[in-house]
Amino acid sequence: MALAQVERVRRLLAERRPEVTVEVLPLSTSGDRWQGSLADLGGKGAFTKEVDQALLDGRADLAVHCVKDVPGDRPAPAGTVLAAYLTRDDVRDCLIHPGGASLSELPAGSRVGTSAVRRIAQLSLHFPHLTAVPIRGNANSRLAKLDAGEYDALLLAVSGLDRIGEQHRMTHPIDVDTFVPAVGSGTLVLQCRDDDAVTRELAEALGDRRTQLETEAERWMLHILQGSCHSPIAGYARIEPDGRIGLRARVISLDGKTVLDAHEWATDPIVLGTSVAAALLRQGAREILDGVTR
Numbered sequence: 481m482a483l484a485q486v487e488r489v490r491r492l493l494a495e496r497r498p499e500v501t502v503e504v505l506p507l508s509t510s511g512d513r514w515q516g517s518l519a520d521l522g523g524k525g526a527f528t529k530e531v532d533q534a535l536l537d538g539r540a541d542l543a544v545h546c547v548k549d550v551p552g553d554r555p556a557p558a559g560t561v562l563a564a565y566l567t568r569d570d571v572r573d574c575l576i577h578p579g580g581a582s583l584s585e586l587p588a589g590s591r592v593g594t595s596a597v598r599r600i601a602q603l604s605l606h607f608p609h610l611t612a613v614p615i616r617g618n619a620n621s622r623l624a625k626l627d628a629g630e631y632d633a634l635l636l637a638v639s640g641l642d643r644i645g646e647q648h649r650m651t652h653p654i655d656v657d658t659f660v661p662a663v664g665s666g667t668l669v670l671q672c673r674d675d676d677a678v679t680r681e682l683a684e685a686l687g688d689r690r691t692q693l694e695t696e697a698e699r700w701m702l703h704i705l706q707g708s709c710h711s712p713i714a715g716y717a718r719i720e721p722d723g724r725i726g727l728r729a730r731v732i733s734l735d736g737k738t739v740l741d742a743h744e745w746a747t748d749p750i751v752l753g754t755s756v757a758a759a760l761l762r763q764g765a766r767e768i769l770d771g772v773t774r
């Protein structure tokens with residue numbers, strides 16, 4: 481998936497700035513290799529720290545990250561900047577079931593592979609008859625584990641399946657009201673050294689302003705809540721026809737029994753993200769988030 485994402489950036493640069501030569505530096509991260517709980521590896525930084533280091537020591541000039549994997553509880557590493565967000569892909573989660581059954585049709589006790597606490601909590605909320613079973617590895621290895629019978633079904637991101645050319649494996653997408661998406665879902669971000677003006681200008685030329693506003697609103701909400709890889713926080717922002725940003729966010733207990741929702745609109749993403757986080761904190765989000773130790 482990461483290489484497919486880099487290839488998208490290479491294509492965009494070839495279209496916009498054909499004079500620029502692009503060399504790909506494939507990197508494996510500890511998050512890709514780790515088979516245990518992300519929390520034991522220091523959280524989502526496990527998907528980005530090796531890439532950040534390649535930027536800082538000059539082996540790379542531009543990094544491509546899934547926003548969903550960029551830690552929300554701390555700023556970008558000193559010396560780097562998140563320079564641009566690419567136009568957003570599909571934000572939804574989806575079900576993959578070999579027999580084509582929907583989530584509602586799956587028999588009680590079906591083993592659904594996911595380690596994302598946001599998915600686990602919403603599965604408990606809407607489909608308490610199903611059993612979330614931890615799974616690690618990239619999308620391809622997860623599909624292989626499903627095919628080997630280790631799980632009955634998987635929950636993955638529609639955009640992730642699309643990027644690896646496996647969209648035909650999707651049984652059905654899950655609407656954003658049932659599974660409120662992850663902060664930054666479907667969005668890629670370009671990161672570079674903050675003093676590299678040439679690369680920063682290249683990255684900004686590929687950026688999408690709507691996606692930037694939506695992502696900043698979502699990430700400010702996440703930052704105020706100090707959300708991490710084991711926080712059951714969902715957030716989805718969209719630019720409305722009147723130009724305002726609408727941000728819908730949710731904090732859910734892992735058992736799905738306590739659901740806190742907030743949905744507000746504003747023109748400034750920082751004001752909006754902060755206000756939505758405050759609305760969730762007023763409802764008791766801190767107690768839920770501090771109580772999750774998964």
Ligand SMILES: NCc1[nH]cc(CCC(=O)O)c1CC(=O)O
Pocket residue numbers: 546547548549619635636637638639640664665666667668
């Ligand atoms: N570490 C999981 C992860 N981080 C980013 C994506 C791809 C989808 C996206 O960019 O939201 C995925 C795969 C998934 O959630 O199925």
